[in-house]
Amino acid sequence: MPKVVDHEERRRELAEAVWRVILRDGLEGVSVRAVAxxxxxxxxxxxxxxxxxxxxxxxxxxxxxERVVARMQRRTGxxxxxxxxxxxxxxxxxxxxERRVEGAIWFAFTDRSLVEPRIxxxxxxxxxxxxxxxxxxxxxxxxMGQLAPGLDPAVEAxxxxxxxxxxxxxxxxxxxxxxxxxxxxxxxxxxxxxxSEAPG
Amino acid sequence: MPKVVDHEERRRELAEAVWRVILRDGLEGVSVRAVAxxxxxxxxxxxxxxxxxxxxxxxxxxxxxERVVARMQRRTGxxxxxxxxxxxxxxxxxxxxERRVEGAIWFAFTDRSLVEPRIxxxxxxxxxxxxxxxxxxxxxxxxMGQLAPGLDPAVEAxxxxxxxxxxxxxxxxxxxxxxxxxxxxxxxxxxxxxxSEAPG
Numbered sequence: 276m277p278k279v280v281d282h283e284e285r286r287r288e289l290a291e292a293v294w295r296v297i298l299r300d301g302l303e304g305v306s307v308r309a310v311a312x313x314x315x316x317x318x319x320x321x322x323x324x325x326x327x328x329x330x331x332x333x334x335x336x337x338x339x340x341e342r343v344v345a346r347m348q349r350r351t352g353x354x355x356x357x358x359x360x361x362x363x364x365x366x367x368x369x370x371x372x373e374r375r376v377e378g379a380i381w382f383a384f385t386d387r388s389l390v391e392p393r394i395x396x397x398x399x400x401x402x403x404x405x406x407x408x409x410x411x412x413x414x415x416x417x418x419m420g421q422l423a424p425g426l427d428p429a430v431e432a433x434x435x436x437x438x439x440x441x442x443x444x445x446x447x448x449x450x451x452x453x454x455x456x457x458x459x460x461x462x463x464x465x466x467x468x469x470x471s472e473a474p475g
Numbered sequence: 476m477p478k479v480v481d482h483e484e485r486r487r488e489l490a491e492a493v494w495r496v497i498l499r500d501g502l503e504g505v506s507v508r509a510v511a512x513x514x515x516x517x518x519x520x521x522x523x524x525x526x527x528x529x530x531x532x533x534x535x536x537x538x539x540x541e542r543v544v545a546r547m548q549r550r551t552g553x554x555x556x557x558x559x560x561x562x563x564x565x566x567x568x569x570x571x572x573e574r575r576v577e578g579a580i581w582f583a584f585t586d587r588s589l590v591e592p593r594i595x596x597x598x599x600x601x602x603x604x605x606x607x608x609x610x611x612x613x614x615x616x617x618x619m620g621q622l623a624p625g626l627d628p629a630v631e632a633x634x635x636x637x638x639x640x641x642x643x644x645x646x647x648x649x650x651x652x653x654x655x656x657x658x659x660x661x662x663x664x665x666x667x668x669x670x671s672e673a674p675g
Contacts, residue, residue, distance in 0.1 A: 433658075
C-alpha cells in the first residue's frame with residue numbers, strides 16, 4: 276500500500292517541521308502558517324494533514340514518543356532484563372545530541388502544560404508513556420523476583436520516573452554531565468533491583 | 476538602623492512584584508517598566524533599587540531562596556536529624572499553595588535557563604542552593620553513620636536532588652498529589668538512610 280506509506284511519511288515530515296519551530300520559537304510559535312513556511316508547504320496542503328495548532332502539537336508529541344519507543348526496542352533487543360531496563364531508561368536521558376533535542380521538545384511540552392491546560396492533552400502521551408514504562412519495569416521486575424524486597428512496585432515506578440525526569444532536567448540544564456547522570460541511574464538501579472552489580 | 480531595614484523592605488516589595496509579573500507573563504515579561512507598573516512605583520524610583528532586567532530577575536531568585544531557607548530553618552528547629560531532613564525537603568515540594576507558587580517561579584527560571592544562557596546566572600543561586608543542601612544532607616548523614624552502607628555521599632546528593640526536582644515537576648503538573656509525593660520521598664529516605672522507619 277504505497278499510498279499509506281506516503282501519507283505517514285508526510286506526517287513525519289510535518290511533525291519534524293513542528294519540532295524545528297518549537298526548538299526555535301517555543302510551543303507558542305507553532306501555527307499552521309509557521310509550520311507551512313518551515314516545511315515549505317502551502318497552508319492549504321498542510322491543512323489537509325494537520326488543520327489546527329492542537330493537531331500540530333499532537334503530531335510533535337507523537338513523533339517524540341515514536342522515536343524514543345523505536346530506539347528503546349532496537350537497543351534492548353536480546354538483552355537480559357536488568358540490562359534492558361538500563362538501556363531503555365538511557366534513551367530518555369540527554370546523553371547525546373539526538374536525545375538532547377528530544378529532551379528540549381519534552382521540556383517545552385512540560386513547561387507549557389504548567390500554564391496552559393489545553394497543552395496537557397498533547398503532553399499526556401509523553402508523560403503517561405514514561406509513567407507506563409516505569410510501571411512496567413517495576414511490575415515485571417517484581418514478578419521476576421528482581422525487585423529489592425520490601426519495595427512497593429507502584430511507589431517505585433513513581434520514584435524511578437522522578438529520578439529519570441530530574442536527571443533529564445539537570446542534564447539539559449548542563450548541570451550534570453553524561454557520566455554523572457549514568458552514575459546516579461546506576462546507583463538507583465543497583466538499589467531497587469535485587470542481586471545487582473554495577474554494570475560496566 | 477531604621478534606614479537599612481526600610482531599604483530591605485523595599486527590595487522585598489519589589490521582588491514580590493517581579494514574582495507577580497513572572498507568574499502572569501513569564502520571565503520574558505519582566506522589565507523595569509512592567510515591574511514599576513506592577514509595584515505602583517515610578518520607573519525612576521524603581522531604578523534606584525533595581526536598574527536592569529538582570530537585577531530584577533536576580534532579586535526574584537534571591538527572594539525564592541530566602542523564603543525557602545527561612546521556612547526550612549523555622550520548621551526543622553528542634554527536630555532529630557532524620558526528621559529535619561524530611562522537613563527540609565518538604566519545603567521544596569509543591570505541597571500547598573505557597574509552595575506551588577514558589578515552584579512555578581522555580582520552574583520559570585529552569586525553563587528559561589535552558590534557552591537563555593544569561594538567565595543561568597540568576598538561576599544558579601536556586602540550583603546550587605538546592606544541590607548544596609543535598610550535599611550537606613548526605614555528607615552529614617554519612618558522618619553520623621546514618622547513610623545506608625555502601626552509598627557514595629556525592630552520588631546520593633545528586634540522586635536526592637533528582638528525586639526531589641522530578642517530584643516537584645510531576646506535582647506542579649498535577650500528575651502527582653501530595654500523598655503520592657510524600658510516599659515517594661519517604662520511600663527514598665527509608666532506603667538511603669540507615670535504621671530508618673517510615674515516619675508518621
